[in-house]
Amino acid sequence: MTAGLPPDCYFDESLHAREMEDIFRKQWIFVGLKRQVSGHQDYLARTIGGVPIVIQNFHGELRALHNVCSHRHSRIRTADSGCGPLQCPYHGWTYDARGVPVGIPGNREHFGFSEEQKVERALRRFELEPCGEFLFVRLSPDGNSLSEHLGSYAELLSHLSEHFGQTAPIDEQSIPWETNWKIGVESVLEAYHVATVHHDSFQPLLAATLHHERQGDHTSTISLLRDEVCQWWDKAARRLKLHRSPRFENYDHFSIFPNLAIGLTRGSLMSLQTYEPVTATRSVLRYQMLLANVLPDMPVDGAVARSVADSIVDSNRTILSEDRVASELAQQGLRHACRRATLGINEGRIRVFHEALIRHSPDLGNRA
Ligand code: FES
Ligand SMILES: [Fe+2]
Structure with missing residues (x-):
């Protein structure tokens, strides 16, 4: 068990300005x-x-x-x-x-x-x-060079580039969140909230979430998909002739410091999310959802493609809206916090995120 950042890191404008200087204007x-x-x-x-x-x-x-x-x-x-x-x-x-x-x-x-x-x-x-x-x-x-910044994730992004990015996203939005940008990032760094916040949306898809791995400032985790979800995706990938990535069979999630999150579902769907700072208490979630590229010279039934895309888009929008509501409640409570947050073992990726933040912007950790 560890403690989170001092609560004012999430609403103090002068700390926010330091963060912009130390992190966003220096990092890739x-x-x-x-x-x-x-x-x-x-x-x-x-x-x-x-x-x-x-x-x-x-x-x-x-x-x-x-x-x-x-x-x-x-x-x-x-x-x-x-x-x-x-x-x-x-x-x-x-x-x-x-x-x-x-x-x-x-x-x-x-x-x-x-x-x-x-x-x-x-x-x-x-x-x-x-x-x-x-x-x-x-x-x-x-x-640092970009390859130094990404470390082993440079190979990950190259691999993903072979499977995604040739076709237009099935959904793309920018949504204002009434939260500090870090609250947004933290909302995707643990699966602890899935059973409560996403009880009827995301939770039914997952069997279990495994421990996280760390690559420098970046982290990843794997959530195992239920068998019937894997079967649904396998059928969809066949019908849509997707050039899916065979490397990712479950729900694989990667966080690239400071604010990029990549979610991969059965190697067939990639979601890219950034939590962009606006002020100390406002941010924008910008996301795009991409199905894997279509195999060359394979005709795809447009009606099937649309119906698969529609069901994914609706369910993803529901999940993101649930995350926004939960995150905004956390932001509202932060001003009244009388102690730092408590992070469990299952929130280890947030601890790694905080360590990286403090290493790049020491003022965040330098207070009682
Ligand atoms: S042309 Fe840009 S301000 Fe005048
Ligand atoms: Fe969530």
Whole structure:
């Protein structure tokens, strides 16, 4: 049995600001899959550690740039994703792959910028690296390489990239949670709550949850699926011609520090979830659910595919909504906590998460 973090780590704005500085602006943060920015001018907009970022494809080159116009600081991208030239909506400055405002309406009469002066006004550029299909951004110019950060999970992501990511997600949403981002992460790091919170939704699918494993700052666990659930998935995978991963036969869950969670069901379904900080007491759960790629040259019955997808999407939305309610109740209670949380042996992944947080942001652990 161990103690959790000091309760104010979940609502104090100054600690939150330290965390953004020490963790989110220094670590590799998952931003999406290559498929989401596979075409010229496709983009994703994200906020990392409070900093607005745009990830954009420029003729096949992916760049992570500051999503703040060099002219008078408007946000450039306002949607989470889309396709189009990188152009500020306020006065129309347009940026190239270097982040240079190459298109400035009325430049000659209003500014008279030379090429060199335009280059001086380039958007900040950030580190962007793929691991297979998975894209990560690091705001700090210095730090571990992505492969050092991922450790043995780099091989995991490469393996998953062979089986997922070629087809569009069956569901994709961003949901505001009235919780600190860590409450969201912690909600997926233990199966202790499944019997109560997910009594009628997730619990009936599981036979048992095994001990967790640790890989540096990251952790994993396996929950055994009931036989009838395995049979349902085997039938669905056959009918949908899924190129499933043979490595994962149960419900395998991976947490990649700080805020990415990957759930794999029978090697056939992958859920990607990030808990993105907004303020000390608000976050956004962003998720996508992907079925495994379809085997090449295999015709799939569209009606069957839709009915399988619909049942998965509905049940997953129910589970996530149950998690949000439980997590928001925990957030509400935290302000009134008179002692640290108590973590059981079955909550060991949360302990690993806290150790990593404190190692990267020592202020979190430095108080009574
Ligand atoms: S603020 Fe972006 S073009 Fe003026
Ligand atoms: Fe849950």
